Amino acid sequence: MGSEGKTTPKIVRGEGGYVLVDVPHLIDDLPDLPTYPNPLQDNPAYSVVKQYFVDVNDTVAQKIVVHKSSPRGMLFRRAGPHQRVYFESDEVHACIVTCGGLCPGLNTAIGEIVCGLYGMYVVCKVLGIEVSGYRGFYSSNTTNLTQKSVNDIHKRGGTILCTSRGGHDTLKIVDSIEDRGINQVYIIGGDGTQKGASVIFEEIQRRGLKVAVASIPKMIDNDIVVIDQSFGFDTAVEEAQRAISAAHVEAESIENGIGVVKLMGRYSGFIATYATLASRDVDCCLIPGSPFRLEGKGELLEFIEKRLKENGHMVIVVAEGAGQDLTVESMRSVDHQDASGNKLLLDVGLWLSQKIKDHFTRNKKMHINLKYIDPTYMIRAIPRNASDNIYCTLLAHSAIHGAMAGYTGFTVGPVNGRHAYIPFHRITGVQNKVVVTETDRMWARLLSSTNQPSFLSSKDVQDAKKGATDAAVGRGEREAPK
């Protein structure tokens, strides 16, 4: 496995606090590359739009709420089609790879890259890196992707290219790119994948190749900074409702019924938070950013007892990364990792369910009926919903326009609603989290909606505030405290 990217950030400063966090361009290292008119100008669909092309100086502001005396924040390059492109249509040899865990919308993203390249840029060589993920680059399994072959894949869950964890060998991957004559690499994947894409880009740059590397971020649990939301998240929240509903039906149909639902979210609690807020059936939501304890006054077990006495049933949603400090303590775990180096978490849902059962068996005050639901793989495997489908189309188009315009080493996504190109170094190594204190009002809305205690001690509040500051610094919204 490679290390994280070390590209020097390309920062452009101007008047009035203008700070553009720019993305690399092929001409940074290959200044004499010729340009060509964008074929879209002759496309009957797109040429009717008067101002279809973006201006090369267009930027998107990361910060839209600014104070009189605070820094203006950073800008990113606006995504979209450019008047001039750096590839002739028949010169393009693109490839697409999907890595990491499944996420609804992967097939739409693949299909839309293929259709966008063929339809908008009259490209006719698009290779799918199969079987699978990064290691697929150095196996012989590839497939020619055509508009016909991707025709209805957006209706299916999973990825037609398959995916994998581990197996990132930068040199072998770039050798394969070079040997096959690939000059546009589209990489779809999560945080690990973005780190991998970053080192691939650096090796390509080191070899002085005319190869654009564009990535589409896939983080089902939305733990990506800078961009508004990741694809598949909306679908995941919707599908999570079904698990919560089932837990609610089970819980309310039996005396002292408790439904426990574990939702994805290793570092963040976005799916759990949004699904809880949306469902209104949840009595208690537990996420990584909000520590809790089991025993003691005002702590979780006491709250469960209270809610059962009041309502006769309750639903608990727990994000997979919640309470890891407690599970590690009680299960004396060893530090296991998956093939990609991700820490393997202990199943907090199972652990919590057992703890609740033990508590009520021990104190014999109340007989409870607990049902535990883990819908992780059911959620990941479904096809995307309508809004994620459209979103994936826009992401794919933004990636294609960027690569054709010669940008490289970038990921795409909406920043305050406008699509932008973001350099890898801005999104790798920092995680987006639900911030339970300070500025994040969503958690406050959740507490008010479930009417659960916050379970936070004053030390937790201090730690959470520090976490909020670190996250804001990570997002570039605030300067690091001196």
Ligand SMILES: Nc1ncnc2c1ncn2[C@@H]1O[C@H](COP(=O)(O)OP(=O)(O)O)[C@@H](O)[C@H]1O
């Ligand atoms: N620091 C890294 N450098 C290079 N490749 C990496 C790095 N971290 C992860 N990868 C590779 O990225 C791919 C996907 O990573 P993984 O963490 O499994 O999924 P995700 O991208 O969804 O987070 C794997 O093939 C893994 O080897």
Ligand SMILES: O=P(O)(O)OC[C@H]1O[C@](O)(COP(=O)(O)O)[C@@H](O)[C@@H]1O
């Ligand atoms: O069984 P797998 O494929 O390792 O996946 C389990 C993990 O995949 C996820 O669904 C998503 O993780 P990634 O974003 O790293 O792919 C996690 O929430 C979960 O812990």
Ligand SMILES: [Mg+2]
């Ligand atoms: Mg990941």
